[in-house]
Amino acid sequence: MFYLLIFLLQMKLIKIKTDLIKAIEFDKRLGFVPTMGALHEGHKALIKTSQKNCKKTLVSIFINPTQFNNKKDFKTYPKNLKKDLIYLKKLKVDYVYLPTVKQIYWKKNDKIKLNKLQNILCAKFRKGHFEGVLDVLDRFIELISPQKMFMGEKDFQQFFLVKNFIENKYNTKVYICKTIRNKNNLALSSRNSLLNKQSFAASEIITKKLLKLKKEITRNTKNYKKLIFILKKELFKNFDIKIEYLECRNTHNLSTNILNKPFKLFVAYYIDNVRLIDNF
Ligand SMILES: Nc1ncnc2c1ncn2[C@@H]1O[C@H](COP(=O)(O)OP(=O)(O)OP(=O)(O)O)[C@@H](O)[C@H]1O
Ligand SMILES: CC(C)(CO)[C@@H](O)C(=O)[O-]
Ligand code: BAL
Numbered sequence: 001m002f003y004l005l006i007f008l009l010q011m012k013l014i015k016i017k018t019d020l021i022k023a024i025e026f027d028k029r030l031g032f033v034p035t036m037g038a039l040h041e042g043h044k045a046l047i048k049t050s051q052k053n054c055k056k057t058l059v060s061i062f063i064n065p066t067q068f069n070n071k072k073d074f075k076t077y078p079k080n081l082k083k084d085l086i087y088l089k090k091l092k093v094d095y096v097y098l099p100t101v102k103q104i105y106w107k108k109n110d111k112i113k114l115n116k117l118q119n120i121l122c123a124k125f126r127k128g129h130f131e132g133v134l135d136v137l138d139r140f141i142e143l144i145s146p147q148k149m150f151m152g153e154k155d156f157q158q159f160f161l162v163k164n165f166i167e168n169k170y171n172t173k174v175y176i177c178k179t180i181r182n183k184n185n186l187a188l189s190s191r192n193s194l195l196n197k198q199s200f201a202a203s204e205i206i207t208k209k210l211l212k213l214k215k216e217i218t219r220n221t222k223n224y225k226k227l228i229f230i231l232k233k234e235l236f237k238n239f240d241i242k243i244e245y246l247e248c249r250n251t252h253n254l255s256t257n258i259l260n261k262p263f264k265l266f267v268a269y270y271i272d273n274v275r276l277i278d279n280f
Contacts, residue, residue, distance in 0.1 A: 011088065012095045017103050017143065023095060024144065029055035032146035032172075034137060037061040038078035038190035039087045042180040046150040047091050049177050054148055058095040059088055060140060065101060067132030073275065078193045097144075104139050112138070114161075120254060121157050121266055122277065125244045133158055134165050141170050148172065154179040154187045156264060156279045160254060179278075185211060187278045199272035202239050206269070207278065209235070210246075214265045214280040217248060221259055224248050244268040244275075 014020045024030055031054030033046045043059075050057040061084055068074035081098075088096050112131045114123055123130050141149070149166065151159045153176050163174040180188050184204040195203065213231050217224045228246055235241060246269075249255065251262045268277040 011085070011093060013085065014095060014097050015099065015103075017099070017106075020095075020097055020143065024056075024058065027056045028147065030144065030146045030148075031057045032140070032144055032149045033057065033059045034140060034149070034151075035059060035061055036063045036077065036190065037084050038080060038193065039084045040180075040188045040190065042152055042154065042188040044087075044091060045180045046152060046177050047088075047093060049175070050148065050150050051092075053175075054146075056094040058097060058144060058146065059093050060097040060099070062097075062099055062104065062136070064104075064132060064136040066105075066135060067129050069126045069129050070275075072273075076194060078190050104136060109135060109138060112165075118161065118254075121245055121247070121249070122268060123157070123161075125268065130158065130161050134161065137162055137166060138169070141166055141172050145170070146172050149174045150177055151175070152177055152179060154189065154278060156251075156266070157254065181207075184208070187276075189276060191274050191276060194274045195272055199274070202241075203271055203276060206235060206239060206241070206271075210265060210267055210278065211280055217265065221263075224258065239271070242270040244270070 012023055014023055031050030033043065033050050035043050047057060047059060061081065063074070063077050063079070065074060068077075085096065112134045114130060118130075149172055151162060151174060153159065159174070159176050166172055166174050182188060182204075184207070186192065186204045186207050192200065192203070209231060213227060216227050220227065228248070232243060232246055235243065246265070246267045247256070248258045248263050248265050250257050251264050264279045266279045268275065
């Protein structure tokens, strides 16, 4: 433990808000990568992008309770702080911020509300989720004032809402980083570690079918609803999954106006009681 502590001490591990403010006070070109831990190559891609574009990089690990709409999901969210810190040390991250709930929620902020048009996809099925995400990132940015923040394309709706909210309120610029996938194109995600072997393999097959569906819709966009209906039927027949949504949205405004427009296929489904999301 002592050696781990020494090993980790070289990396600025910060738990107290005042220590954070002191540590970064002269860092004008700071890159910020917010995470909930259980780090993987997807987070590594964000960190590498921050290190390429910013003088210093700060990574936060905070499993934000207010964005969880399901107690079990919060309770079972994967955690391995020791492994995460060693991972970040190897990546030569400058600062790691590990706040407590009390540190983050020390004051009451104005209530954040989504409008009706935003109540789609994960906002529709995870009541209060994005209000929680926007609130916690508002608090992080107010505290850190990074020049840039980096987020993953895997959570495209999150990026879309966060970019709009944060860039309207702060000078921080929010950047999207490509989704990192495994060799069978399954999007890396902390929750993947909660899947048993069968469900993990099934998720890889489902991903392959969704990638094929995206190609079919790109070729034949006007029939996208029929193509989605056909695949949904096949997935229900062959897999023990519950699909929350499988829909196409315009990538500029997340509307359903996709004819001759850039669009993504969005999916959220439960497999083995684990909720996975992706977009293609
Ligand atoms: N496979 C990935 N490729 C690129 N970015 C990713 C990937 N997975 C997560 N991210 C990004 O990492 C940041 C932190 O996400 P988080 O810590 O919730 O990890 P996660 O893998 O998304 O976990 P989960 O989806 O199970 O909650 C977010 O901006 C998220 O979009
Ligand atoms: C951005 C974030 C770290 C805020 O808690 C979380 O929503 C996540 O990990 O995507
Ligand atoms: N990156 C996903 C965050 C969440 O599921 O709360």
